[in-house]
Structures are given as C-alpha cells and as structure tokens.
Amino acid sequence: MAIHPPEQTIWWNERIERxxxxxxxxxxxxxxxxxxxxxxxxxxxxxxxxxxxxxxxPGVFEQRTEEFTKKFTVREDKNTGYPVxxxxxxxxxxxxxxxxxxxxxxxxxxxxxxxxxxxxLDWQHGFSLQPTNINLQVHPGIxxxxxxxxxxxxxxxxxxxxxxxxxxxxxxxxxxxxxxxKSQ
Amino acid sequence: xxxxxxxxxxxGGIAAKFRTCPATGLKIDLAAEKLxxxxxxxAVVFLLIGGLFGLLVALTRWPAVHLLPSDWxxxxxxxxxxxxxxxWILFFEIAVLYFASAVLLSCRLATPxxxxxxxxxxxxxxxxxxxxxLQGESSVMFTSYVPMKAEPHFYLGLILxxxxxxxxxxxxxxxxxxxxxxxxxxxxxxxxxxxAITAAIIAVFTIASGAIILIPTFLWSVGYISHIDxxxxxxxxxxxxxxxxxxxxxxxVAVWYAIIAITVGAKPLSEKVSRTAFFxxxxxLQLASAHHLLVEPGLSAExxxxxxxxxxxxxxxxxxxxxxxxxxxxxxxxxxxGFNNGIFEWLRKAPWNNPAFAGMFLxxxxxxxxxxxxxxxxxxxxxxxxxxNTIYVPGxxxxxxxxxxxxxxxxxxxxxxxxxxxxQVIWPKLAMIQPYLFGIGVAGISLFMMGAGTLGVSxxxxxxxxxxxxxxxxxxxxxxxxxxxxxxxxxxxxxxxxLYILITVGTVFFGKKVDASNVVASLGPMPEKxxxxxxHEYGSAGTWHLPGTYILVSVFFLSFVLYYFVNWKYxxxxxxxx
Ligand code: HEM
Ligand SMILES: [Cu+2]
Ligand SMILES: [Cu+2]
Numbered sequence: 008m009a010i011h012p013p014e015q016t017i018w019w020n021e022r023i024e025r026x027x028x029x030x031x032x033x034x035x036x037x038x039x040x041x042x043x044x045x046x047x048x049x050x051x052x053x054x055x056x057x058x059x060x061x062x063x064x065p066g067v068f069e070q071r072t073e074e075f076t077k078k079f080t081v082r083e084d085k086n087t088g089y090p091v092x093x094x095x096x097x098x099x100x101x102x103x104x105x106x107x108x109x110x111x112x113x114x115x116x117x118x119x120x121x122x123x124x125x126x127x128l129d130w131q132h133g134f135s136l137q138p139t140n141i142n143l144q145v146h147p148g149i150x151x152x153x154x155x156x157x158x159x160x161x162x163x164x165x166x167x168x169x170x171x172x173x174x175x176x177x178x179x180x181x182x183x184x185x186x187x188x189k190s191q
Numbered sequence: 192x193x194x195x196x197x198x199x200x201x202x203g204g205i206a207a208k209f210r211t212c213p214a215t216g217l218k219i220d221l222a223a224e225k226l227x228x229x230x231x232x233x234a235v236v237f238l239l240i241g242g243l244f245g246l247l248v249a250l251t252r253w254p255a256v257h258l259l260p261s262d263w264x265x266x267x268x269x270x271x272x273x274x275x276x277x278x279w280i281l282f283f284e285i286a287v288l289y290f291a292s293a294v295l296l297s298c299r300l301a302t303p304x305x306x307x308x309x310x311x312x313x314x315x316x317x318x319x320x321x322x323x324x325l326q327g328e329s330s331v332m333f334t335s336y337v338p339m340k341a342e343p344h345f346y347l348g349l350i351l352x353x354x355x356x357x358x359x360x361x362x363x364x365x366x367x368x369x370x371x372x373x374x375x376x377x378x379x380x381x382x383x384x385x386x387a388i389t390a391a392i393i394a395v396f397t398i399a400s401g402a403i404i405l406i407p408t409f410l411w412s413v414g415y416i417s418h419i420d421x422x423x424x425x426x427x428x429x430x431x432x433x434x435x436x437x438x439x440x441x442x443x444v445a446v447w448y449a450i451i452a453i454t455v456g457a458k459p460l461s462e463k464v465s466r467t468a469f470f471x472x473x474x475x476l477q478l479a480s481a482h483h484l485l486v487e488p489g490l491s492a493e494x495x496x497x498x499x500x501x502x503x504x505x506x507x508x509x510x511x512x513x514x515x516x517x518x519x520x521x522x523x524x525x526x527x528x529g530f531n532n533g534i535f536e537w538l539r540k541a542p543w544n545n546p547a548f549a550g551m552f553l554x555x556x557x558x559x560x561x562x563x564x565x566x567x568x569x570x571x572x573x574x575x576x577x578x579x580n581t582i583y584v585p586g587x588x589x590x591x592x593x594x595x596x597x598x599x600x601x602x603x604x605x606x607x608x609x610x611x612x613x614x615q616v617i618w619p620k621l622a623m624i625q626p627y628l629f630g631i632g633v634a635g636i637s638l639f640m641m642g643a644g645t646l647g648v649s650x651x652x653x654x655x656x657x658x659x660x661x662x663x664x665x666x667x668x669x670x671x672x673x674x675x676x677x678x679x680x681x682x683x684x685x686x687x688x689x690l691y692i693l694i695t696v697g698t699v700f701f702g703k704k705v706d707a708s709n710v711v712a713s714l715g716p717m718p719e720k721x722x723x724x725x726x727h728e729y730g731s732a733g734t735w736h737l738p739g740t741y742i743l744v745s746v747f748f749l750s751f752v753l754y755y756f757v758n759w760k761y762x763x764x765x766x767x768x769x
Contacts, residue, residue, distance in 0.1 A: 009381060009382040009383050009448035009449060009451070009452040009457070009458060009459055009520075010215075010295055010381050010382075010383050010448075010449055010452045010453065011381050011452075012376050012377055012378040012379055012380065012381055013378060013379055013381075013382070013459075013462045014458070015462075016377070016378040016379070018379065018462035018463055018466075019462075019463050021461060021462065021463055023461050023463060023464055024460065024461065026519075026737060026740075026741060027460060027461060027464055027515070027516065027519075030511075030512070030515045030744060031464070031508075031512060033748065034508050034511035034512065035508055037511075037748070037751075037752070038504035038505065038507060038508055039504075041504060041567065041571065041755070042496070042504060044571070044759065045496050045499075045571060045572045045573065046496060048572075048573050048759075049492060049496075052573060052762075052763070053763070053767035053768075053769070054573055054576060054762050054763065054765055054766075054767060054768055054769075055492070055573055055768070055769050056485070056486055056492070056495075056572075056573070056576060056768075056769075057768070057769055058489075058490075058491055058492060060488035060489035087661050087662050089661075089662065108661075108662075109662075112662075125488075129338070130336075130338055130339050131336050131338075131339075131421060133579075133580045133649070135580065135581070135647065135649055136766075137647045137664055137666070138646075138647055138666075138667065139765050139766050140577045140581075140646075140647045140765055141576055141577065141765055141766060141768065142486060142575075142576060142577065142578070142579040142580055142581065143486045143488075143576075143579075144484075144486050144487045144488070144579070144580070145488075146421045146422060146487070146488060147338065147421065148421065149421075149422070149488045149489055150488075151488035151489070153768055153769075154768060154769045155766060155767075155768045156766055156767045156768070157766055158766050158767070159766075164662075164663075164664025164665075166647075166649050166652075166664055167649070168579075168580040168581065168649035168650065168651075168652070169336070169580055169651075170265070170331075170332050170336075170339075170651040171339070172339065173261060173262055173265065173330075175265075175651070175652065175653070176261065176652050176653040176654045176655075176657065176659075176660065177657070177659060177660040177661070178660070179657055179660050179661075179662040179663060179664050180662060181662055181664075
C-alpha cells in the first residue's frame with residue numbers, strides 16, 4: 008500500500024503495464040500538441056501579444072499623451088466631459104492609466120490598425136477592453152506598444168482589472184469605434 | 192496493546208515516548224503526535240476565519256446583495272487570500288509532513304523543540320500579517336504588487352511565517368535522515384512519504400523565492416530601498432506563489448494515495464510510474480511563474496512559450512499520470528475486494544458513505560476536470576489575453592486549491608481524527624454529507640466564476656455596475672446572473688465548510704475515545720470484501736485489467752481537448768493584435 012514501503016524492494020525494475028504506458032504516451036503527445044499550438048499561433052494566428060516595450064519615465068509618458076490628446080481631440084464626451092481623441096487611421100495612439108482613470112477617450116475606425124501606447128503614471132493597472140475581452144497588464148515606467156485592429160463598431164469599455172486601491176472599481180475608460188470615414 | 196498508555200522505548204535510537212497504533216501497527220512518537228495536532232488545529236482555525244471572509248467577499252460580489260462597502264471589501268479580500276491560501280494550507284501541510292515522516296516511518300520526529308519554534312514563528316507571523324490587514328492600511332491583496340505599499344509589519348509577518356514554515360520543512364528532512372540512519376523502515380520510503388518529500392523540496396524553493404522578494408520589499412516599505420522593479424517583483428513573487436501551488440498539488444496527491452490505501456486497500460499500480468510522476472513536479476515546475484506574466488510588457492514570446500509550455504507541460508504530465516494511476520489503483524483494489532462485475536461495479540460499490548473516500552474522490556474529479564483543464568487553458572500564452580485578471584482566474588484556482596487541496600485535506604481529517612487525535616468522529620451522518628455539500632458548493636463557485644470571467648468580469652472588483660464611476664460600462668446580463676449564482680453556491684460551500692469545522696472541533700473535544708477495540712470501525716464505512724469473486728494480485732505485482740479507469744480517463748481527455756480548442760476559437764474572434 009502507498010502508506011507502506013514498496014512490496015518489491017527493487018521497484019524501479021518492475022515492468023510497466025501497457026495501459027499505463029499508452030496513457031503516458033498520449034498525455035505526452037498532447038503536451039507536444041499544446042506546445043505547438045502556441046508556436047503555430049505566432050506564425051499564423053492574429054492575436055499575439057506585442058513584444059515592443061520601452062522603459063519610460065512616467066512624466067515623459069504623461070507629456071506625450073497630453074500632446075497627443077491636444078493634437079487630436081475632436082470633441083468632449085457627452086456625459087463625462089472627457090476629451091475624445093481621434094488619431095489618423097494607422098497612426099500612433101496614447102492612453103495613460105492613473106489613479107483612477109484611463110485618459111483620454113479614443114475614437115478609432117473599424118478595420119484600421121493602430122499602434123496603441125500604454126503605460127501607467129503610478130501603480131499597476133489592468134487594461135481590460137470589454138466586451139471584446141482583451142486584457143493587458145499596464146506597468147508604471149514601461150511603455151507597451153500594441154498594434155490593434157478594431158473589427159466591430161460601437162462603444163467599448165476599458166475596465167481596470169488589476170487591483171489599484173480604493174478607487175479601482177471606478178476606473179473605466181472608453182474607446183469608440185466607428186465606420187471608416189465616419190464619426191460618432 | 193492499549194492505545195491510551197504511552198510507552199517509553201526506543202524509536203530510532205533515542206529514547207522517545209511512543210504508542211503503537213492499533214490499526215496499523217505503526218509506532219507513533221508522542222512528540223510528533225502533539226505537533227501534528229497543534230498544526231492541524233491552527234490550520235482549521237484559520238480556515239474558519241478565512242472561509243468566513245470568503246463568504247463575505249462572495250456576498251459582496253453578488254450584485255443583488257452587494258454586502259460590504261468598498262474599503263471593507265478590499266480589506267476582507269486581502270485577508271481571505273492570506274488566511275486560506277497561506278495559513279490554512281501551510282499549517283495543514285506541515286501536519287501532513289510530520290505525519291508522512293514520523294508516523295508513516297515509525298520514527299521519532301527530529302528536534303521537536305525546533306518544530307515548536309517553527310509553529311510559534313508561523314503563528315506570530317500569521318497573526319502579525321492579519322493584524323496589519325485588519326488595521327486597514329494594508330489592503331494590497333495577498334500578492335502585494337509593488338509599487339502599492341503595505342505597512343512594514345504586513346511583510347514582516349509574512350517573512351516570519353515563511354521562516355517558520357522553512358524550519359518545519361527542515362524538521363521533516365531531519366526526520367527522514369534519522370529514519371533512514373536508524374532503519375525504522377525497510378527498503379524505500381512509502382509512496383505517500385515520497386510525495387511529501389516532493390512537496391517539501393518544492394517548498395524549499397518556494398520559500399527561498401519568497402525570501403528573495405519579501406525581504407527587499409520589507410526594506411523598501413521602511414525606506415531602506417528606494418525602488419523595486421515591478422516586473423521583476425512579479426516574476427520572483429510568483430516563483431513563490433506558483434511553486435507553492437505545486438507544493439499543494441504534491442501534498443494533496445500524496446493525501447489521495449494515503450486515503451485510498453486506508454479506505455479501500457489500494458496500492459500503487461506501479462511504484463515506478465507514480466514516483467516518476469512526482470519527480471516531474473520537481474524538475475519542471477519552477478519556471479511556471481512565467482504563466483503569471485503572459486500579458487506583461489517587455490518579455491519575449493520565446494521566453495513565455497518556453498517557460499510555460501516546455502516546463503509546464505511536463506509538470507502537467509505528472510498530474511495527468513496521477514489522474515490515471517489514482518483511479519486505476521482504486522479500481523484494481525476494488526476488483527480485488529470482489530467488486531469485479533461489469534465495468535463500473537468497483538466504482539458504484541466504493542465506500543461513498545465514508546467521508547474520507549468521498550472527499551478524496553470528489554477532490555480528484557474536480558481537480559482534474561475543473562482545475563486542471565482550466566489551468567492549462569489559462570496558462571496558454573495567447574489564450575491568457577482573453578482571461579488574464581478576469582474572475583475566471585479565481586474560478587480556476589478555487590477548483591484547484593479549494594476543490595482539490597482543501598477538500599483532500601478535509602477528507603484525510605476524517606482519518607486523522609481517529610488515528611492521531613484518537614477520537615471517534617461525532618455526528619457520522621453529517622460527516623457523511625459534509626464532503627458533498629462542500630464539493631457541490633465549490634464546484635458551483637468555480638464554474639460560475641469561470642463563466643463570468645469568460646464574459647470579461649474583472650477579478651478583485653467591488654462593483655461591476657460601476658454605480659459610482661464617471662465612465663461606465665454594461666456587462667451582459669448573463670454575467671450578473673453568474674455572479675448571483677456564485678453567491679448562492681458560496682453559501683452552500685460555506686455551510687459545508689462550517690460543518691467541517693463543527694465536526695472536527697466537536698470531535699476533538701467531545702468525540703468518543705478510540706482504542707484497539709473500535710479503531711477500525713472509527714475509520715468509517717469500508718467496502719465489504721466479497722472474497723468469492725475476488726481477483727488476486729492487482730497492483731505493483733501482476734497484471735491488471737482496468738476498463739473503468741480507461742473509460743474515465745478517455746472522457747477526461749476528450750473534455751480537455753474540446754475545451755482547449757473552444758478557447759482558441761474564442762481567442763480567434765477578438766480584435767487582431769500583435
Ligand atoms: C467558503 C469557501 C470560499 C468562498 C465562498 C470563496 C469565495 C471567493 C471569492 C468570491 C473570491 C473573490 C474573487 C474576486 O473578487 O477576485 C475569492 C478569492 C480568493 N480565494 Fe476564495 N473562497 C472560499 C474558500 C477559499 C479557500 C479554502 C481558499 C484557499 C485554499 C481560497 C483562496 C482564495 C484566494 C487565494 C483568492 C484570491 C484573493 C485575491 O484575489 O487576492 N478561497 N474567494
Ligand atoms: Cu487601475
Ligand atoms: Cu484597478
């Protein structure tokens with residue numbers, strides 16, 4: 008029994024039954040398949056995490072985001088007063104995280120590809136784009152550049168999903184996606 | 192030989208007080224016995240506290256109830272994570288380690304004084320961190336990601352606790368050395384002890400990682416260090432946080448083997464295979480910390496794939512092997528017990544009314560189907576993009592560490608009470624339903640949290656209606672339904688948990704004394720041996736035939752493959768990103 012020493016003292020020489028061997032083989036192969044899926048997705052899949060990231064001083068990131076916002080703001084959001092920045096299709100986009108907001112709001116065009124720059128000014132935050140459901144970790148001092156292509160129009164929430172203190176649940180941002188050539 | 196009277200004699204060379212267990216014939220060092228009791232009792236107390244915190248959390252996350260105000264919610268959630276994940280689990284594991292060394296090897300425990308010191312450090316550390324959290328300035332979650340800062344005694348408590356646990360692990364190793372030197376057993380150590388050794392080796396790695404990260408963080412919190420890198424913190428923190436989950440897995444798999452040995456007389460199908468599977472945990476676990484950093488900026492894809500899959504899947508292989516050898520050993524033993532008709536008589540006639548067996552089997556099934564599969568899916572590099580930090584994550588680990596580890600520990604308690612505490616379980620009828628009650632509740636909270644997470648609901652979040660936020664977002668109605676169901680099943684799980692605590696505490700204080708005359712009966716209902724139909728020589732020696740196990744494993748495997756690819760499908764539907 009498992010609570011007693013092995014019955015055969017030389018247990019490491021005993022024969023392994025076929026059934027057990029077959030299962031080990033299947034399980035091992037399954038591991039290989041799962042490994043290959045991740046590699047395959049880098050080659051042929053469309054959803055991969057960007058490796059582009061830079062060390063950046065939070066102050067510098069804030070300044071860049073402010074410049075970006077000043078340049079591209081097209082309106083104030085109706086109920087909240089947040090600036091909504093609409094960058095040219097295919098361009099660089101900035102969004103910063105700080106206690107407790109995502110700033111500014113963005114308006115993007117469906118089917119266009121953008122380079123989204125994300126960083127935090129203080130603690131870690133979680134960029135959770137809903138309902139499409141993309142989740143990225145946002146660190147202070149690191150700027151993550153993610154290439155993103157919206158495929159549907161509508162209003163999308165950016166919920167903070169990394170606990171960031173007492174106002175964590177109030178930290179929501181917004182990305183509008185509109186048909187190419189139109190605006191909200 | 193009577194149990195009540197202790198004898199002085201020689202265990203392992205040095206005079207020690209021991210008694211002989213009337214059920215197993217093992218010599219039990221009384222010092223070890225006391226320590227096992229103390230650690231188990233501390234564990235149960237923290238389970239009670241932490242479990243109640245868990246209920247409060249779940250009731251707050253039930254949108255229609257929304258029990259606590261936000262600051263209390265984050266405080267209580269921090270305390271919940273600490274008390275159950277660290278304190279309950281680790282105190283119990285120390286008890287398991289002493290049991291698997293001193294008791295199973297009939298050896299005296301090495302340096303009981305140091306073991307008491309370990310216990311004391313763990314208590315002081317655990318209380319200190321709890322106090323820090325309850326004072327309200329350390330609601331940083333048990334992960335305490337920098338640069339969010341807790342009070343210094345939050346970290347200090349954790350460090351003391353970890354040092355205590357490390358000393359306990361060393362006492363375990365010391366006991367192994369004594370047992371071996373003084374030949375208290377013959378041949379190799381039992382499989383259960385081997386599993387415990389696996390857990391202990393990983394624990395050393397775990398605690399070392401903890402020290403490497405918590406000591407600087409403590410110094411940072413008091414102002415001696417100015418900066419801690421946020422990504423590095425996570426990498427090392429999870430070197431502790433994730434590896435300690437492998438400690439749990441190794442420990443609860445060892446517990447499964449112990450329970451099936453005692454309740455149905457199962458022996459390992461193959462010592463070699465089961466031991467190799469444990470060994471895989473040691474070899475391939477350490478890098479799994481990577482799968483907590485799958486959507487972090489600045490780590491290369493190669494690094495992520497290598498560390499999550501190469502290393503992780505071979506550790507997963509270990510679990511997949513146990514997933515077959517454990518039910519296989521039960522089937523073999525039950526067929527030998529005479530339940531040899533058809534494919535599933537062995538399973539139907541298993542001792543389902545024995546809480547130790549029932550708890551163990553539920554733990555096995557839920558750990559595999561719910562916890563294991565969801566864990567691999569969650570840890571797949573790209574799929575993590577759609578699940579990271581959603582409430583899917585707590586859904587997953589309540590299936591592993593609650594349905595798996597906690598339920599297994601509850602199950603073995605029903606054997607430790609008569610064997611170590613020498614008390615008969617009070618309320619055997621209630622004890623019989625306890626694992627089912629707890630199991631159903633935990634299955635519910637795991638599944639519904641996973642469901643809500645798939646819909647994007649955030650973890651550690653006070654209000655998914657965003658009632659006091661400037662900008663808001665509407666989660667789908669199904670998400671609200673799932674969080675409500677989660678609340679309901681949390682109540683069921685809590686009832687199961689409270690019942691467990693009432694039964695164990697009641698038994699320790701009021702249970703009937705166990706002696707040689709009733710010890711076997713005190714272990715709970717056992718399968719009746721039907722010798723007529725019995726098959727001889729299953730297990731380590733001889734050939735076997737296990738159709739039931741093959742079917743169960745095939746069902747498991749198909750679910751795994753299906754669910755895995757369904758999630759790739761989900762992923763392929765989100766916005767392209769690179
Ligand atoms: C009655 C039993 C339990 C209930 C109802 C329960 C419920 C919950 C809920 C609802 C959450 C919060 C999810 C969130 O908002 O992020 C949670 C978190 C957690 N639970 Fe439990 N739980 C129970 C038992 C346990 C046990 C026994 C363990 C460990 C062995 C455990 C470990 C954890 C951990 C580590 C967290 C994460 C805390 C964090 O995010 O910082 N729970 N639990
Ligand atoms: Cu945040
Ligand atoms: Cu947050």
